[in-house]
Amino acid sequence: MPPKRKAAFAPPPNPTPQPARPSKLAREHGITAAQEAEIREAFSIFAIHHPDYKDAKEGVLRAEDVRRCLIALSLPPAKQDVKEILETLDPLTTGLVPFIPFLSYAAICIHDRESVSGSPSASPEPISRKGKGKQKAGTAPSTTSQREINEAYALFTHNTSGPITLAHLRRVARDLREEVDDEVLRDMIREANGNVAAEGLGGVGLEEFEGVMKRAGVFG
Numbered sequence: 001m002p003p004k005r006k007a008a009f010a011p012p013p014n015p016t017p018q019p020a021r022p023s024k025l026a027r028e029h030g031i032t033a034a035q036e037a038e039i040r041e042a043f044s045i046f047a048i049h050h051p052d053y054k055d056a057k058e059g060v061l062r063a064e065d066v067r068r069c070l071i072a073l074s075l076p077p078a079k080q081d082v083k084e085i086l087e088t089l090d091p092l093t094t095g096l097v098p099f100i101p102f103l104s105y106a107a108i109c110i111h112d113r114e115s116v117s118g119s120p121s122a123s124p125e126p127i128s129r130k131g132k133g134k135q136k137a138g139t140a141p142s143t144t145s146q147r148e149i150n151e152a153y154a155l156f157t158h159n160t161s162g163p164i165t166l167a168h169l170r171r172v173a174r175d176l177r178e179e180v181d182d183e184v185l186r187d188m189i190r191e192a193n194g195n196v197a198a199e200g201l202g203g204v205g206l207e208e209f210e211g212v213m214k215r216a217g218v219f220g
Contacts, residue, residue: 020033025103030111039102039106042069042072043058045069047060052094053096053098056099060097061102063090066086088152104151104155150206153209162205164203165189165203166182
């Protein structure tokens with residue numbers, strides 16, 4: 001009996017799996033699908049479910065677990081920088097950090113690591129914002145610092161060109177499950193804009209936002 005012939009279009013054995021396509025969230029933060037999956041896995045190890053975040057399917061991190069989670073991602077922050085990190089991720093000091101703000105910060109750390117090493121696979125150095133942000137007067141901010149400012153700004157504007165408006169601040173407060181009076185939010189905008197009159201409230205542009213962040217010591 002002659003040997004059986006293979007089907008004309010039989011699939012090759014053990015086809016090479018195609019890499020996962022990055023989600024919209026990953027694309028917005030400039031990370032790969034694998035990097036997003038790694039962040040999600042580390043977050044899930046430390047995440048808890050909290051009654052104030054019933055809609056957060058990923059849960060939330062307790063403030064004291066943020067550093068542990070970053071260490072699990074091989075993105076260890078310097079101990080002296082943890083306070084600044086928490087001020088960025090939990091500006092209303094709720095003691096809890098949702099997934100998206102954490103992912104945004106982790107993505108910034110990944111970009112920092114790759115910009116220093118030139119390779120995603122290189123071992124990261126401890127991340128210290130205080131040290132790297134120092135600049136001489138009159139010099140332009142570093143590329144890394146400017147990217148961090150742009151990404152932080154995008155968190156407030158929901159990835160639009162801005163400016164940050166009262167509605168944006170309301171959304172942030174709502175996402176953090178915080179009751180913040182509109183007048184408090186207006187005062188934040190007035191202060192960022194040099195204490196302008198109420199009738200000229202407007203919004204906070206990127207330049208004003210950068211000034212606020214630098215005065216607060218978040219970026220050098």
